[in-house]
Amino acid sequence: MDLMSLTAVELGKKIKQGEVTVIDATKACLERIKKLEGDYNCFVTVDEEGALKQAEEIQKKIDNGELAGPLAGVPVAIKDNMCIEGMLTTCSSHILDNFIPTYTAEAVLKLKEAGAVIIGKTNMDEFAMGSTTETSYFGATKNPWDVNKVPGGSSGGSAAAVAAEEVPYALGSDTGGSIRQPAAFCGVTGIKPTYGRVSRYGLIAYGSSLDQIGPIAKDVTDCATILEVICQHDDKDSTSYCEAADDFTSALVDDVKGMKIGIPRDYFAEGIDEDVKNNVLAAAKKLEEKGAVVEEFDLGMVEYAIPAYYIIASAEASSNLERFDGVKYGYRTAEYRDLHNMYKKTRSEGFGAEVKRRIMLGSFVLSSGYYDAYYVKALQTKALIKKAFDEAFAKYDVILGPVAPTTALTIGESLQDPIKMYLGDIYTVSVNLAGLPGISLPCGYDKDGMPVGMQLLGQTFDEKSIIKAAYAFECTREYKRPDALTERGL
Amino acid sequence: MSKTFETVIGLEVHVELATKTKIFCGCSTEFGGAPNTHTCPVCTGMPGSLPVLNKGVVEKAIAVGLATNCTITQNCKFDRKNYFYPDNPQNYQISQLYYPICRDGKIEIEVDGNKKFVRIHEIHMEEDAGKLVHDPFTDSSLVDFNRSGVPLIEIVSEPDMRSAEEVIAYLEKLRLIIQYLGASDCKLNEGSMRADVNLSVREVGSETFGTRTEMKNLNSFKAIARAIENEKERQIDLIESGEKVIQETRRWDDTKEYSYPMRSKEDAQDYRYFPDPDLVPIIISDEWLEQIRANQPELRDEKRIRYKEEYDIPDYDIDILTNSKKLADIFEEAISLGAAPKKVSNWLMVETMRLMKEHEMDPEDLKFSAKNLAKLIELVESKAINGTVAKEVFEKIFTDDIEPAEYVEANGLKTVNDEGALTKTIQEIVDANPKSVEDYKSGKEKAIGFLVGQTMKAMKGKADPGEVNRILKEILSK
Numbered sequence: 001m002d003l004m005s006l007t008a009v010e011l012g013k014k015i016k017q018g019e020v021t022v023i024d025a026t027k028a029c030l031e032r033i034k035k036l037e038g039d040y041n042c043f044v045t046v047d048e049e050g051a052l053k054q055a056e057e058i059q060k061k062i063d064n065g066e067l068a069g070p071l072a073g074v075p076v077a078i079k080d081n082m083c084i085e086g087m088l089t090t091c092s093s094h095i096l097d098n099f100i101p102t103y104t105a106e107a108v109l110k111l112k113e114a115g116a117v118i119i120g121k122t123n124m125d126e127f128a129m130g131s132t133t134e135t136s137y138f139g140a141t142k143n144p145w146d147v148n149k150v151p152g153g154s155s156g157g158s159a160a161a162v163a164a165e166e167v168p169y170a171l172g173s174d175t176g177g178s179i180r181q182p183a184a185f186c187g188v189t190g191i192k193p194t195y196g197r198v199s200r201y202g203l204i205a206y207g208s209s210l211d212q213i214g215p216i217a218k219d220v221t222d223c224a225t226i227l228e229v230i231c232q233h234d235d236k237d238s239t240s241y242c243e244a245a246d247d248f249t250s251a252l253v254d255d256v257k258g259m260k261i262g263i264p265r266d267y268f269a270e271g272i273d274e275d276v277k278n279n280v281l282a283a284a285k286k287l288e289e290k291g292a293v294v295e296e297f298d299l300g301m302v303e304y305a306i307p308a309y310y311i312i313a314s315a316e317a318s319s320n321l322e323r324f325d326g327v328k329y330g331y332r333t334a335e336y337r338d339l340h341n342m343y344k345k346t347r348s349e350g351f352g353a354e355v356k357r358r359i360m361l362g363s364f365v366l367s368s369g370y371y372d373a374y375y376v377k378a379l380q381t382k383a384l385i386k387k388a389f390d391e392a393f394a395k396y397d398v399i400l401g402p403v404a405p406t407t408a409l410t411i412g413e414s415l416q417d418p419i420k421m422y423l424g425d426i427y428t429v430s431v432n433l434a435g436l437p438g439i440s441l442p443c444g445y446d447k448d449g450m451p452v453g454m455q456l457l458g459q460t461f462d463e464k465s466i467i468k469a470a471y472a473f474e475c476t477r478e479y480k481r482p483d484a485l486t487e488r489g490l
Numbered sequence: 491m492s493k494t495f496e497t498v499i500g501l502e503v504h505v506e507l508a509t510k511t512k513i514f515c516g517c518s519t520e521f522g523g524a525p526n527t528h529t530c531p532v533c534t535g536m537p538g539s540l541p542v543l544n545k546g547v548v549e550k551a552i553a554v555g556l557a558t559n560c561t562i563t564q565n566c567k568f569d570r571k572n573y574f575y576p577d578n579p580q581n582y583q584i585s586q587l588y589y590p591i592c593r594d595g596k597i598e599i600e601v602d603g604n605k606k607f608v609r610i611h612e613i614h615m616e617e618d619a620g621k622l623v624h625d626p627f628t629d630s631s632l633v634d635f636n637r638s639g640v641p642l643i644e645i646v647s648e649p650d651m652r653s654a655e656e657v658i659a660y661l662e663k664l665r666l667i668i669q670y671l672g673a674s675d676c677k678l679n680e681g682s683m684r685a686d687v688n689l690s691v692r693e694v695g696s697e698t699f700g701t702r703t704e705m706k707n708l709n710s711f712k713a714i715a716r717a718i719e720n721e722k723e724r725q726i727d728l729i730e731s732g733e734k735v736i737q738e739t740r741r742w743d744d745t746k747e748y749s750y751p752m753r754s755k756e757d758a759q760d761y762r763y764f765p766d767p768d769l770v771p772i773i774i775s776d777e778w779l780e781q782i783r784a785n786q787p788e789l790r791d792e793k794r795i796r797y798k799e800e801y802d803i804p805d806y807d808i809d810i811l812t813n814s815k816k817l818a819d820i821f822e823e824a825i826s827l828g829a830a831p832k833k834v835s836n837w838l839m840v841e842t843m844r845l846m847k848e849h850e851m852d853p854e855d856l857k858f859s860a861k862n863l864a865k866l867i868e869l870v871e872s873k874a875i876n877g878t879v880a881k882e883v884f885e886k887i888f889t890d891d892i893e894p895a896e897y898v899e900a901n902g903l904k905t906v907n908d909e910g911a912l913t914k915t916i917q918e919i920v921d922a923n924p925k926s927v928e929d930y931k932s933g934k935e936k937a938i939g940f941l942v943g944q945t946m947k948a949m950k951g952k953a954d955p956g957e958v959n960r961i962l963k964e965i966l967s968k
Binding site for chain 2: 081082083089091096099101102103105200201202203204205207208209235236237238239315316318319322323324325327328329339343363366367368371375
């Protein structure tokens, strides 16, 4: 039996039934990582010793009945922008390449309480700025479907690790599509919860008003199960939603009869690949066949989402990243004349090109004389985008569309042209601006056999509807692991 | 003919709020403590940490706003002020620019009997920074984040003051209001109240303002007064010699009585203020506001009126007593324990003032309890001790807050009320001092003072001087 091909919930069940021990599962995971890391580079840190120690403790707790949840004993990988006490946490940046936090992010704590075995930290675009995981200081992550392709980003390490079966599930974070797009590029499933659902405490901020932690796994059932664990109110995060977590798994029913699904025409206009378009529309057809009422509509505001997003996210990032200054933790330049020189050299040497670009953009739009013209206007645009979605959700339960205009790009392609990379975020960023939940799941393949993802969006705090629609669709097809793995006998 | 100038002054006053915990985390605000012991991931700017607003800070800021006749912004927000400095762990300070919690207030001041209003532009909440400590041994600077995140309010006045006297009157008034509210102890020397002075001069009668400078590092009322005089002269000299005043921030050196420029407007920083996305807007409901309004304590002006009505003490005493929340509290508590207002006032106005001066203390530093003062007054009233002993006992109350009855008992200070014993002692003194007796009898009334003194000495001070006088006169008239 290949443990690593199981979903998190399947593996959890076997552990609970005593068929598999937590140590076995952890060892299987660690062995697989060892075997594949050279090819894919999904991890920044693999904590072998710590994972085995946790495995023993968790097994004991399972044996004496203290832990009985569906994820007890199942290994997990955490995106490297979430703090874990005592474990290197780098944001895939040189400036934090020696940073060991003194505390653990709330979402990770919730998983630990549920009995998760933390295997290590996954690679990402530096400070989550990028859509390809190529801006990492620790090198690019490769797509398990084709090592010449990017896994998407910024949670590329998490998505690729799940697709390559290096870990049953992972946590990612999504500021403008960073869970949904890599999930789509790697043929796995990911949820970006409603803003405020998951505590951001311990998540190293990129765009604070947009960031949200969420699961990446092989299927909808896993994602709903993980979500149930990590969605809890947290007093340490002022933006945390006050209500108790929903029973998301209760939405795992194959029934979409009468569900109203809207398809934004604007998402299928210029720039979208034919293969992506056809697969997504075919998926909508499948849901229609199951009894959903599917209808096209004009969402509006789509062309304003990218400029508004890059202004707001960069503005917040320029401020959020000020704390990385060489004074308290992280990298400090070796030689400097004075304080100002230390700041300048540390930050020049410590940050990569994409991060610097966004810090400059963000600093510019907040500067006196430009604040009203850019930042305030972007906030107004954000409000209008939210309004456009509110109007849509007055008519539809769920909005269905593509995750990205293309499938995974070739490595190196978008680094040449950042604007092209930014435009690839067109279907995902507006969801963050509006604070909505979105699920990304595979719905087909392009002519080269690369996975195509579709996205289901819901009204704020209505994760259940998108889980339900996604689950119903998922029931129409089999999970497919990357052909490349099978071909290579992995 | 030389022109006449007037000074135009506005103040930015920072006040540290007396909350137990910091503004955005649960760390203690207690002063002192080993470096970096009152810290956590939030107030040291660790990656991933998030601020959570301390409700007590909002309540205190509102209380100050209400007491200074401000309009409360019922939907206010925090903004980030971005600048790099090592004492600022996030390299941005969480403050309020766009929607400060209080606006458009005013307070009345009085200088030489002339009353006027000073308008308050706004009051906003913000966090304090850490402290840089230079280590001469390693020639490096270290940062102590214990103060980082201590809550502050900044009270920004309109440029309504025209002299150092008005500035001091305004600051005194603010200090009293805030102390009465219990919102801060307002100690300039410890930095819990800090004032920056914005000053410009203009020809009398001019409608427009001159170019202003901002003066920092003013650690006492005296320093503020000196700095104002100095800066006023400096600006007038510049203008009269045909030069221009440069808009800049200057630092006052009180020992040299001289200020020097810190930074000019040209290299002024762009703080890139924007709303802090980590904090949600603060919604102050009508109910919450009313609740804070209802809980406002009696402020000084009200207290003065009430004292005048309720207690038979001079206006001067009322002024002094109400000039410190601490003194007024002791005064009222002692009265509530049954002491006569006049007596309590006397102890506070005379002995307490004397000892405070001797110990170089502020009224706010007083440690003794009203209870022990009230008991002492009772002991004097019941003639259990005489005035001289009472003063001695009060000194012990002042320094160690001792229980007076126990102390008197333990030290045998009780007045001897045994007339027989007293008469016997006086007879002995009279017998031993025939010269003085003769003097007295020959009309030198003063000589009796010597005999009383000798008696008190022999009685080790434990006699009632009135009683001694009476018995002595009786004996001498025989």
